Amino acid sequence: MQLPPSVVCLVVLARFASGISGQISRQHEPRVETTYGLPLTVNTIYEGPVPTWNENLAVRTNGQILVTRLDSPVLELIDPAVENAVPVTVATFSSDYAGLLGITETNEDVFYVVAAAPFGSDFVKTSGNSSIFQIDMTQFAFDSATSKITGNATITKVVDMPDAGFLNGMTTIDPTAGLVFIADAYNGWVYSLDVTSGEYKIAIDDAKMKYLPSSITNLGVNGLKIRDNYLYFSNSGNPIFCRIPINTLGEPTGPSEIVADIRQVDDFVFRSDGVAFMCQNQIESLSAVSGSEVVLVAGSNTSTLLAGVTAGAFGRSEANSNILYLTTDGGLAIPVNGSVIVGGKIAWIDTEQFSGIGT
Numbered sequence: 001m002q003l004p005p006s007v008v009c010l011v012v013l014a015r016f017a018s019g020i021s022g023q024i025s026r027q028h029e030p031r032v033e034t035t036y037g038l039p040l041t042v043n044t045i046y047e048g049p050v051p052t053w054n055e056n057l058a059v060r061t062n063g064q065i066l067v068t069r070l071d072s073p074v075l076e077l078i079d080p081a082v083e084n085a086v087p088v089t090v091a092t093f094s095s096d097y098a099g100l101l102g103i104t105e106t107n108e109d110v111f112y113v114v115a116a117a118p119f120g121s122d123f124v125k126t127s128g129n130s131s132i133f134q135i136d137m138t139q140f141a142f143d144s145a146t147s148k149i150t151g152n153a154t155i156t157k158v159v160d161m162p163d164a165g166f167l168n169g170m171t172t173i174d175p176t177a178g179l180v181f182i183a184d185a186y187n188g189w190v191y192s193l194d195v196t197s198g199e200y201k202i203a204i205d206d207a208k209m210k211y212l213p214s215s216i217t218n219l220g221v222n223g224l225k226i227r228d229n230y231l232y233f234s235n236s237g238n239p240i241f242c243r244i245p246i247n248t249l250g251e252p253t254g255p256s257e258i259v260a261d262i263r264q265v266d267d268f269v270f271r272s273d274g275v276a277f278m279c280q281n282q283i284e285s286l287s288a289v290s291g292s293e294v295v296l297v298a299g300s301n302t303s304t305l306l307a308g309v310t311a312g313a314f315g316r317s318e319a320n321s322n323i324l325y326l327t328t329d330g331g332l333a334i335p336v337n338g339s340v341i342v343g344g345k346i347a348w349i350d351t352e353q354f355s356g357i358g359t
């Protein structure tokens with residue numbers, strides 16, 4: 001039976017959600033702090049209907065936000081500077097794809113996204129190919145006042161990746177060389193891709209990128225970010241946040257190491273000062289990692305405030321470099337209190353008052 005991707009996805013989500021009884025070893029509860037100006041205030045820019053799975057985001061240099069959807073293969077744009085902003089559709093992909101995941105920029109306004117092949121409840125592909133597409137926004141024009149697109153983005157397939165399991169986070173290794181990383185969460189390894197030639201290979205295959213057999217999800221390595229010649233990565237199915245040294249070609253130059261113990265992380269993002277903000281999708285929480293310390297900064301596992309928080313990105317102008325934009329799935333992965341699902345949202349948090357732990 002060929003269900004529309006959105007239906008398949010919901011079935012997957014329901015099954016994923018029902019697997020809540022599994023245990024993760026080494027569980028660590030983040031410290032709940034009332035100092036350091038916590039919790040931080042969550043401001044909603046837009047909340048979609050149920051179901052809306054906002055999966056990932058990228059901030060353009062002009063401040064507009066590109067949002068990937070996982071419940072349908074759609075790329076949206078929202079302008080947080082506009083009052084009561086509503087997302088507009090930048091691109092709708094073929095129904096050969098179930099949804100979109102990671103997004104990264106190389107040269108200004110040239111982005112790459114993961115388009116996922118249909119997948120089952122175990123995140124194993126059921127047909128087709130996952131692919132990487134280029135989204136060229138350089139000719140895109142949008143009139144915020146009328147919400148009309150007056151110049152389209154150019155969408156080009158870069159490559160099919162028939163051997164990929166479940167592709168997830170992306171990050172740019174070298175914008176000039178057009179080299180990017182793509183996490184394969186199901187297989188627990190990371191590809192490097194030359195976006196010009198379409199050549200790709202498994203660049204890093206590390207034990208810390210695998211999910212634990214006891215995990216409630218078959219997803220390991222998820223978010224990817226490069227900082228000071230290290231690739232940092234989250235793991236959704238192993239409660240560790242890790243890093244591995246790399247060279248400019250994205251090849252490992254030494255062993256991986258654990259940075260902090262933190263569970264059920266989807267994607268994450270660094271603030272310019274090095275504090276990492278971790279989106280704990282399955283426990284509806286946003287935590288910060290400062291050094292090896294973990295502190296809950298917003299949301300909670302009984303609140304819909306950040307239900308199913310998936311990914312974050314900071315503002316790019318001087319004025320909003322501490323503004324953290326977030327996407328959520330509304331609890332589609334794990335409903336709040338086991339049953340409550342709300343619309344996925346795009347939100348922002350001013351993180352400035354949280355300067356880190358012990359400072």
Ligand SMILES: *[C@@H]1O[C@H](CO)[C@@H](O)[C@H](O)[C@H]1NC(C)=O
Pocket residue numbers: 127128129160161162
């Ligand atoms: C998957 O991609 C490969 C390589 O481009 C291609 O040969 C194959 O036909 C594709 N399969 C499907 C089902 O689209």
Ligand SMILES: *[C@@H]1O[C@H](CO)[C@@H](O)[C@H](O)[C@H]1NC(C)=O
Pocket residue numbers: 149150151152
């Ligand atoms: C953008 O693409 C859509 C869909 O193909 C089309 O209807 C629209 O006319 C295009 N807009 C512009 C400004 O080219």
Ligand SMILES: *[C@@H]1O[C@H](CO)[C@@H](O)[C@H](O)[C@H]1NC(C)=O
Pocket residue numbers: 302303304336337340
């Ligand atoms: C979840 O359960 C807790 C404890 O019963 C309750 O305080 C909270 O309001 C519930 N949250 C939602 C979103 O229903």
Ligand SMILES: *[C@@H]1O[C@H](CO)[C@@H](O)[C@H](O)[C@H]1NC(C)=O
Pocket residue numbers: 029301302336337338
């Ligand atoms: C929320 O987290 C607390 C602390 O870990 C736990 O005791 C509780 O069972 C969790 N509640 C839900 C609804 O997951």
